[in-house]
Amino acid sequence: MNGFQFELQRENGRARAGRFVTPHGAIDTPAFMAVGTLATVKALDPIDLRDMGAQMILGNAYHLHLRPGDELIRDFGGLHRFMGWDGPILTDSGGFQVFSLATLRTVDENGVEFQSHIDGSRRVFTPESVMGIERNLGADLIMQIDHVIPGQSDEATARDASERSIRWLERCVAELDRLRAGGPPPTTTIPSSPPLPGTVFPLPAPNHPQALFPIVQGGIHDHLRRDAARAILSRGDWPGFGIGGLSVGEAKPDMYRVLEGLDAELPPDRPRYLMGVGFPEDLVEGVRRGVDLFDCVAPTRMGRNGAAFTRDGRINIKRAEYRTDPRPLDDECDCAACKRFSRGYIRHLFTSDEILGLRLLSLHNVHFLVRLMREARDAIAGGGTRASFDAWSRNWLDRYHSRPATSE
């Protein structure tokens, strides 16, 4: 599969430990991917991510297409070089951002027309144009564009969106084949970046292989999810599977049931990526149901708002009770923030609007999820007995949920 490989190393109940190899390195799964929306994981340096053991990060095609432009990033040699991260990168297709950020959105069979949330300009995303964007960005893993709908959509809406997403998948594959064969990028209505003075340095488009993941849709309707999975499987041998349209407003039991249903449908020898999820407890629940990869902006976004994950639940560092607290954010954490700084100091940074505060909480929260997945992996791989991961995850969830609600 052209530089890609997935090794399923251990199963423990539905939970799986594996190793996913890409042209830019391997990812031990289950794994959490930090989100580098605009070619930077907010408030962090790529070195911070490497130091904490993060192995793969994510970029957003929608955001990068608007700013600074995917063609500019191509001219810088691709996203890896542009942002100084030489590990694996996954780019999403922008489908979710068009759904959640853009305005005046119209979806038809051709694609999605929308207005940029930055400058109001009209843009069109089609399967063809999005493959061109993701090829310019040059990530290792690229996602198909899908038709995203609200989490509690009725069956007819969910069916239409899911079936359209599968037709779009076929167009993504055809376009990617055409581009790989050396075809010119598609002519689209996407305005290219305006010419500006400066150094021009044309570079070849990234030519390392890119693996396309289909996205299984179908809302919270079990039979639609099953139909989608089977339809996708009938159309090719895929390097992995995105599970989309979850954590978008539906109830948690619905999400868990969908994941359990898909665990039986998806081939065990391919990684499964639960898109946009999530919080620590969601990751553990997802791993329990056979998920290998996760991403979410929560650790950095919440960190910038003063929230820190701890093994005993979430705390908000801005609260007055932490003013004189000499303890680290989490006693058992070995991140660069917890090894050196007290809650009292970090609270002072937030109270004084100091940038270092944003950095330390973002760093801690991403580290928390990266390490959580390492611990889950150890519980799956090292435990030996089928019960070991189940016991570990139940204990972990019990402790995380034990914190009194008044503390945040």
Place this chain on the structure above:
Amino acid sequence: MNGFQFELQRENGRARAGRFVTPHGAIDTPAFMAVGTLATVKALDPIDLRDMGAQMILGNAYHLHLRPGDELIRDFGGLHRFMGWDGPILTDSGGFQVFSLATLRTVDENGVEFQSHIDGSRRVFTPESVMGIERNLGADLIMQIDHVIPGQSDEATARDASERSIRWLERCVAELDRLRAGGPPPTTTIPSSPPLPGTVFPLPAPNHPQALFPIVQGGIHDHLRRDAARAILSRGDWPGFGIGGLSVGEAKPDMYRVLEGLDAELPPDRPRYLMGVGFPEDLVEGVRRGVDLFDCVAPTRMGRNGAAFTRDGRINIKRAEYRTDPRPLDDECDCAACKRFSRGYIRHLFTSDEILGLRLLSLHNVHFLVRLMREARDAIAGGGTRASFDAWSRNWLDRYHSRPATSE
């Protein structure tokens, strides 16, 4: 001198290379000190500072007294422990901030009464209360409180302020002796921090020795500067000298002339610290006139506004010309930003309001000044001939000033 020592290693014209030893380590001079106003050098981590070779940093008594409170920092074990920096620290006395930030200021012989710029509360700084604050913070070097006046004040105003500053110096010494002998902190009108719930952990006040620097005042009036230096010298054997009241609006030739006059008055075997200066060219001009230590918020403040120092002058990274520029900020710089990121990428970070951009430019600018002082030191110490530093500094200034004005 109780853990302090200054070694004058080489003189080259008026320029000096030395080594200043403190209880928290040594500083090779000339040296630039980054300013950690609120117990953090803005946008940077203490590790960044160590990695770039910064040896001493500065904290502001005024800011730290208001937020989070010097008593809280004392209870955390002092400023070094609170902020995670175990190298030498210097604290200023707050005199300059009262002058530049506080409102409704009244100065009399007792001290300065002012209104906090944070919450409008009334505060009083006296020589006694400021010694208590600086002792709570526990820096290695502490500055006397002085009466700060505008840079172009007339002779009578400058004389009054300078003579008052010397009387305040005597009170600082007396209070420091009293505190060192175990006396209780002074009863002042400074409100202490309100009690809050949380962990209480009384710790001893920092008991390592602190070296008090007097501040030479006298405005731009050569004879007042000379009188101040002689009056201070007649009052004790000081571990070093602050030169205050410069870079506050006076013309550059006035500053240079004052420095040249003081070079003849101040003992060569003590370090001289030019307070609040400055820009790269100011540092070089200061070293040429016998200054050993500098501090300024310029590198971090300007960095947050998109300005970067380069050997060819200052650039503003937000300009459109850098959009496609694959070069580092400065071709000859070995900072963590220049080794890994392009101007084009950093411009994108600024255009997108990304925190990493603030960090990278702050890091580069502080590194630029720290390295500039290392290079000045090498030119002084390594050159051998008296002309070598003079030639190095003239070449450096010519190149720095050569950049066409249109580029920023």
